Amino acid sequence: MPGYSELDPGAVLEALDAVGLRGDGRLLQLNSYENRVFQVFLEDGDVVVAKFYRPGRWTDAQILEEHAFALELAQAEVPVIAPRGLQPAPDTPVPVALAGDPPTLATLGTAAAPHRFAVSDRSAGRAPELEDPLVMEWLGRFLGRLHAVGATAPFQHRRTMDVATFGTAARQRLLDGRFVPEPQDVLWAAASEQALVLAQQAFDRLPGARQLRLHGDCHPGNILWRDEGPHVVDLDDACNGPAVQDLWMLLSGDRPTMSMQLESLLEGYESFMRFDRRELTLIEPLRTLRMIHHSAWIAERWEDPAFPAAFPWFGTAAYWQQQTQQLREQIEAMGE
Structure with missing residues (x-):
């Protein structure tokens, strides 16, 4: 191809x-x-x-x-x-x-x-001001409306946000391709395995949790803000999954700050769509999946000349040491 x-x-x-x-x-x-x-x-x-x-x-x-x-x-x-x-x-x-x-x-x-x-x-806009509670509430209403449509029927062909697809398979691709250099490979493999076991346990504790059609990659860069409010510009990663996947990437800062942001977001969201607050326990597991999946995403595209130029640190010992440390932090966070 x-x-x-x-x-x-x-x-x-x-x-x-x-x-x-x-x-x-x-x-x-x-x-x-x-x-x-x-x-x-x-x-x-x-x-x-x-x-x-x-x-x-x-x-x-x-x-x-x-x-x-x-x-x-x-x-x-x-x-x-x-x-x-x-x-x-x-x-x-x-x-x-x-x-x-x-x-x-x-x-x-x-x-x-x-x-x-x-x-x-073509559509223009600016980044949303996530520190403004009214903006977060508006974003919540927007996502509630998006999810109300997404809940009417599942995707039949697109992926599902789960540990097997975004975690286990991504991890295996990195190990099989020998993208993790020695001696970090052993340490990263152990940390990623333990993190994915905890992530799967978190998903298993929510049997029957609702699966929706999601934006899938709802970070601030994929939201443009205009005077009339937010709109999304990229559904390239649309998938089935839990509603919280489209919420957690809009949160930032320390825990008290994120808690306030989340309350504003959910106040708007629940104007249009009920939110199962048990899904909040999936935030750290989903963050873990994103970390592992992102590394695999870079690895799979390494032959594209744009990727070595954009990610020159990928494959270095420092990068994988950092990834291992972050996974250990995720293990601690998921254990809380």
């Missing part, structure tokens, strides 16, 4: 031409490690964002579930940036296949560059 080496500006403009969106020659590559994302200025004066999916990461069915969820949220007037419907341009020299109902996923038909992409409207 090819990577992004052939995705130069000419190829991006050619791809958009194939779906009837003719660029005026100006484009800007936006910050994204996972996919390649471009802001493209069109001849008609409009500006769109084109996301080219990382080859091999998702199946078409998984991408189309992401798109369908975004469109369902938009239909319910939950502020998300949903993909545009696409159609092939007449007499395009580049074969393009479209999928979805409406068609939202395009695949270039050339053997040399079978890139899949989606197009959305």
Whole structure:
């Protein structure tokens, strides 16, 4: 499966031409490690964002579930940036296949560059002021509305946020690929194993906990704030899982500060969606899964030239010593 080496500006403009969106020659590559994302200025004066999916990461069915969820949220007037419907341009020299109902996923038909992409409207905003209780309450209302839609039916093709997928499998990929150098490999392996046992025990203590369709990666960088409130710009990691997964990454600071933030968040959330407060015991297990999964995510993409440049410390003894220490801290936190 090819990577992004052939995705130069000419190829991006050619791809958009194939779906009837003719660029005026100006484009800007936006910050994204996972996919390649471009802001493209069109001849008609409009500006769109084109996301080219990382080859091999998702199946078409998984991408189309992401798109369908975004469109369902938009239909319910939950502020998300949903993909545009696409159609092939007449007499395009580049074969393009479209999928979805409406068609939202395009695949270039050339053997040399079978890139899949989606197009959305450009949307601007600023980072939310998480220290403001009113902002946190507003974010809670927003997530409550998102989860009310997400609770109506599960994803059938996308992943589930659980220990096996985001912890055990990620850990094994790191060990099998020998990404952890000696002698840190033994120490990290022991700490990660113990941490995942505790994480699984925490999940096991909540039998029958509700599983929702989630944003999945709801950190502040994926939320844009405008005068009319928040909206999300990236559902690339949408998954099934517990509601608290979309809440905990918005908390920061010491424990008293996070407790106040959480109360504001839940005050807004429960205006639209009941929250099972037993799920608060999953915050540290979920943080543990994110740590291990993030290391595996970097390792799996190490052949992409963007990753060694962006994460030069990955693979060093210092990095894995730090990871081992943080896992030990997580073991202590989960044991409290």
